[in-house]
Amino acid sequence: MARAAPGTALRLRPADGRAGWPGQRLAPRSGSGRETGERSVPGRTPRWGLRASCHRRTPGVQLGGFCPETVPLLGLALVGKVVTVQVSVMQIQLWDTAGQERFRKSMVQHYYRNVHAVVFVYDMTNLASFHSLPSWIEECKQHLLANDIPRILVGNKCDLRSAIQVPTDLAQKFADTHSMPLFETSAKNPNDNDHVEAIFMTLAHKLKSHKPLMLSQPPDHDEIHIKPEPKPITSCWC
């Protein structure tokens, strides 16, 4: 979602693969025909765990698993996911960008085109990542993302309790100031997988109510049926 701040941009596209989506151009096809892939684009301070959250680089995987990635992302990672929101089906593309500045410059314009939502991700064990959030919000503004598109704030690595540098009340205050729900989670802790998924389901709900980009096709597989919208929490799920 602007790179979720650091982070991830979400685009919705019809499941029938109609033209006009950047991901079509960029993403290799998986066996199922769903798109997953990666390409270069902007990012944030590296090593915040966004990739692990998005379970990138593995076509067809579910959101929420942990990828013990140790190599910095050099470009853009794209994860496709089909979700069912109430009676609607939508395909979500999560665009994870490189954390390193030098990989961001050339792709930044493309990256912000047709973004429908933003997940701002910071590393709870890295205060600098939290402090850079305003610059990511500003970057979204500069690229003309509408102020009212769905945005959420995610603190990752809450499993590293003894290393936490960003207290929940500080993050909550920031989230309130910017009218975003706050989630604190761990991409690593297997018990948190559902919670990571719940975060994206919250976003799906927000997207549904924000823009009726629902699909008419029934899903074939790899779908999530969701119930009432998960509530953001302000405490660690570990």
Ligand SMILES: Nc1nc2c(ncn2[C@@H]2O[C@H](COP(=O)(O)OP(=O)(O)OP(=O)(O)O)[C@@H](O)[C@H]2O)c(=O)[nH]1
């Ligand atoms: N303990 C713990 N480690 C995590 C978690 N999420 C990610 N990591 C680790 O943090 C490192 C960075 O994770 P990535 O997902 O690659 O981070 P990134 O923000 O995408 O980094 P770039 O690819 O450089 O943009 C990896 O070694 C992950 O294994 C988490 O929730 N808990």
